[in-house]
Amino acid sequence: MDALTMQHMSAMPAPTWRWLRMNDTTIEIPQGLERVGGTEIEAEDALLDTTATFEGAVAELQERLDAARGGRGEKSGTADSRASVRAAKLAAEDIADLDTPALSRYQRRAALEEDAGDVAAAFETGIGADARAYLGFIAGGAITLATEAGAEGQATVRITGEQGGAAAASVDVVAAAGSTFDLAISLDGVGEDEPRADSSTTTTPASTNTAPAEGADSPASEPLGLIGSELRIFAGANARVNVTVYITASDAFTALDDSGYVLDEGARVTVRHVVLGGAHTATGLASDLRGDSARMDIDTRYLASAAETRDFNYVIRQRGRKTVSNMDANGVLTGRAKKVLRGTIDLVHGCKGSEGTERETVLLASKGVDNKTVPVILCDEDDVAGNHGATIGHVRPEQLFYLGCRGLSEEATEALFITAKLEDAALSAPDDAMRRNVMRLGSALAADFEYFEDENLEEDVA
Template sequence: MANETMTVNRLPALTWNWLKMNAARLEANAPAVGAAPSFVQTAQLARSSAAQDWAMETGMGTDVDRFLANSPAEYLTLGENEVMDAPAVITYTYQPGTPAGDRLYLEAKAGSTMQVAVILRNEIAGEGLAALQIKIKAEAGAVVNLSMVQVLDNGFTCLSDIGTTCADGASFELTKLELGSGKLYAGAAADLIGKGSNFTARIGYLGQGEQRLDMNYVARHRGKKTTCEMDSTGVLAGKAFKLFRGSIDLLPGGSGAKGQEQENVLLLGDGVVNQTIPLILCGEEDVEGNHGATIGRLDEKMLFYLASRGIPEEAARSLLARARIEAVVDLLPEALAEEAHKFMEAHTDEL
């Protein structure tokens, strides 16, 4: 296994180097095996060949392409105008010790509606590397709904990378919940090439103990009248560190584009480190971009109210913090929501 140094989660436009927010650097052993994923899928979603060009920008960047170049890959396709009425559930179960990496390629043909739900987990405790890259092609008028939950133990380092291209009228809808792993590097990039294409992201995260979360989400508006909406909700406790980059790139030629990005962070305690970079890049005149961040602590009046109803302060803190995460859990398919609830029951006592 070769040790590799990677630069990931690079901002589309760099800020001051002394802020140390432009990108993340990490060292990891190249994956030697895959996670042997298990599938629960409908007959509509068929395995296909790799005989096409899958080059596209991802949230984490090209170093991850190289890092996972020899990892096992699955190619899944949904035919034209087919509509899935239930998600295909894919579970990646990682083991401690040997680094494991996987690639997943999803192709939604014109007019189709694809639903895929992904779980990243482990059964045996220990230290390990879990890496997954997902690339998605949404043809004209297609809708791809991807839901993900990550519930790895604290001993794992997780790399979770997504890239997509959207043709005319296509839509990529992402719901993603990050609950575990001691070190998380995650990113998603949507290339809105076609007229009227759309990217919607609902992201939730929980950082506690000494967890480190580094995330990068980018919407690139190339086509006319494209839209994006990125909403993230997180809770940080203990000595957790989090860096979230949310970029709306309004490129030349994308007239009529509209982008919205918002983050809401709840801080529990004085030991947490929170860094947020909402970024809008504008290369076109007839566009609209909005971004913002709300960062705060628990409402003392609410804590007092709950105390007056007989709920101890520690229990009230945990209740209010979990309510933030539950708002994202409610958007997940049943199988993923069960994994999230199981993890939170076992790991949120200290909030």
């Protein structure tokens, strides 16, 4: 497979100043990758044996929305007469009409989208259409998991990478009204010179001081493989959906995690992203809270060491009334790692009574890291609440002095923060296989992590 460069991925809905270099990202796909089958699906037959489709679920929601509105667009019985919508529909601005505002490209697109009311046309994923198409091609087709109304379901998807290969999964989830569905996704891969989590080979953990030479911009080893997941989820009325994604690949891999959500009335979706490994990772999520009283909660935990890069793009569009969204991120950057997190909450016209909150806490454990955080609130409605903030900082000098008095060097102090993040991920892993992946990665990053590993293995045996 030839080298592929995807530009303007994970783009912010409303761009900011270009010189900040945060509006989007460029994804480089390693050259010469072969498509490999490294995907495993663990699910009950009842979830796989279904005629439900994501497109069908969206179409049913569209019918109900159209019936409530009396049609769509200009045919709607409640046509939007706002000046911004009139301006968006004009082929050229009428300078004689002082009530017609000038719109940016984003504002025009948003106004037309709101007026159309087309759920399928408005569907998006966090990284973008190009990445979604690429991952779908690598996966070789989508797998649909669907629950029955009021039922409970659980599934696990494991994508394991190989050096020189590209492995991906494309999964559609349709959670019927009143149902509960739990999905866990593992994106993992080890280099040819590394033992797998289930290997009996014993290795000496690498030093935590793995930052490249001064001025280096590339990872310790160039990525030689790719792993990814492409996810579309429809949460029906009053459904409960819980999604957990663990990325524990070595620095020989690029990892892409792309997802898009549509929430019906009263739906509750909880997403947990744990990004610990991979030379370059891109995590994107876009959510359409279309139904009234829908709720979306996102909890992101990440670690980046050496010269790894982390890119996150979250877009939550709250269209229903009394919807709620929460984005929480907590991460540690060490070595010469780079990270960008774009978090956008869009309070769309008509979402009265809605509330959105985004928060991030970043610990810069090394002076050579590069962190960029872009919390954004877009609002076109009154009677709403939007909150955002970020806490970013280095370890305080007095803290370093205290730890130094206790015999801990800067490298050992940095290892403490790495170990804490890894221990938290291991203790809260969805299953033993993902926990072992975290332990394997931890043994390569922190010299003392082997003791934590042995302790947990003894508990598992007991």
